[in-house]
Amino acid sequence: MSLNQVFTLLSRISASSVLIPIITSLFFFKAFNSQLKALFIYLVVCLVTEISGEACIYLEQDNYAIYNTFTLIETILVFYIYYKEFNLTKYNYLFLIVPLAILIYGGMRFSLVRSNNLTSSIEAISLSICALLYFYKVFVDMTIPKLTSYYFFWINSAFLLYFLSPFFISLFENIIRNSHSPVLNYLWVIYLFITVLFNIVVTVGICKIKRN
Amino acid sequence: MQNQTQLALFIAVGCLVMFLLVMVIIVFVVTYQRKMLEKENKIAIIQQEQQLLFFKATVEAEEKQKERIANNLHDSVNPMLTLLKLNLSKHRMAFEKNKFNSDAYKGDAKMIDQVIESIRATCRELIPSFLLEFGLILSLEDHIKKISGEVLSTEVKNELPPEFNLTLDKQEQLLVYRICLELINNLIKHSGLTKLTMLLKQDTSFFYVQLFYDGNGISNEEIEKLTETSKGLGLRSLKARVLILQGQLTYEKNKPLSSIKLTLPLKL
Structure with missing residues (x-):
């Protein structure tokens, strides 16, 4: 099996792994609140993006527009999920201002022919900060008796891993792309592995939701 | 390379x-x-x-x-x-x-x-003989009527249904009676009240005795602090009695009327 074939196979596994949390969600859907419904929509958007991206490659079309749009939708949905979880009274407006700023910036830099790396980097940093702040809040509040039994701990861990990964990749992507090296594939393997890990950890989180 | x-x-x-x-x-x-x-x-x-x-x-x-x-x-x-x-x-x-x-x-x-x-x-x-003979509700009503005078006007609002059956034994009724008397005494001593209303009511799982009064009210936080710092036994034994009954005392400070609510679970 050539390196390209391995890469394609891993890409397919990574893309279809999003089906695991989606199918699991269907079993728990009755117990979903608005936050979890947003997560479900996010997972469906991920699946649609993967399928559309693959379709564009098959049709030999550029898929940058799809991924750039996905970044913007992702910003709205994930910030909403964190907004619901933090439930702040004092700094709630930050969950409106930050995604709005990212959306405006992303909209201005929106392109059909190239990847919007800077926007996804800013988005990844902001959401990584959200994830870290959540851990800080949990540690200060100390209100969850068993952390591993609480669904959002897993979802937050998944987001932390997932957003730090593309942040690193997008940070070095231009250098890597310019190098035209086959080693680039290995870097994407890490990203694909993280995506699978993200979907598994999110599934664990969904399984921790108490059904009514 | x-x-x-x-x-x-x-x-x-x-x-x-x-x-x-x-x-x-x-x-x-x-x-x-x-x-x-x-x-x-x-x-x-x-x-x-x-x-x-x-x-x-x-x-x-x-x-x-x-x-x-x-x-x-x-x-x-x-x-x-x-x-x-x-x-x-x-x-x-x-x-x-x-x-x-x-x-x-x-x-x-x-x-x-x-x-x-x-x-x-x-x-x-x-043990008040009246309580033994007529039960808690009438004893409380009687006490409220007795303390009414020129300085203090009192009223009892009994919203309990006619078929109401208090599922407390004599010992527990005595505890409730003592709690209410202690609360009323404290109000007379410290709040400077001129008007006192006792409301008796119930819902599916709780029995409530609520005292509405004018004068200086006290909140839950203030009473908690006072219980911790006070050297006297009154407030502590009050808390202990409520704890024995698995009830709850809620103090609300409002204008013009503050209130103290005793919530007791009804045994089904």
Whole structure:
């Protein structure tokens, strides 16, 4: 099996792994609140993006527009999920201002022919900060008796891993792309592995939701 | 070649960062659970201490009551009985000498009535006879009516259904009665109230006694602080009694009327 074939196979596994949390969600859907419904929509958007991206490659079309749009939708949905979880009274407006700023910036830099790396980097940093702040809040509040039994701990861990990964990749992507090296594939393997890990950890989180 | 080395370095750094991130999350969970265990232990110790304090307050209140009864018997009943004993021997001697004084005898008979009344008063203090005879609701209503006067106007609003059946035994009813009396006494002593309304009501699982009053109100936080800092037994024994009944006292400070709500679970 050539390196390209391995890469394609891993890409397919990574893309279809999003089906695991989606199918699991269907079993728990009755117990979903608005936050979890947003997560479900996010997972469906991920699946649609993967399928559309693959379709564009098959049709030999550029898929940058799809991924750039996905970044913007992702910003709205994930910030909403964190907004619901933090439930702040004092700094709630930050969950409106930050995604709005990212959306405006992303909209201005929106392109059909190239990847919007800077926007996804800013988005990844902001959401990584959200994830870290959540851990800080949990540690200060100390209100969850068993952390591993609480669904959002897993979802937050998944987001932390997932957003730090593309942040690193997008940070070095231009250098890597310019190098035209086959080693680039290995870097994407890490990203694909993280995506699978993200979907598994999110599934664990969904399984921790108490059904009514 | 240099680019390839650079890329390999990026991948290595990427892997390392991810590995560290997973490790950080694991360490976080372990630290959190350890801290949570410490917190739970602390709470358990505090609860134990509080229970001990409540128990001490209850025992002290009982001792104080015994002391009061002993003083009552010693200071009023005992001298009267001693005097009666002395007078009886005087009457016997007078009778033997045919000098019996019927007026003095009648005076002593009155003294016996006083002794009986004094013992009755002590018994009433222990368990109000009215409560035993008519139950908690009527006793509370009677007490509220009794304290009404020129300075204080009182009212009872009984919203309990006619078929209401208080599922408390006599001992528990006595506790509720004492709680209400203590609350009313505290209000009279400290709030400077001129108007007091007692509301009795129930829902599917709780029985409520709510006291509405004007004057200086007190909030839950303030009463909590006062209970902790106060050297007296009143507030602590009040808390202990409510705890025994598995009830709850809620203090609300409002204008023009503040309130104290006693919530008791109904046994089904």
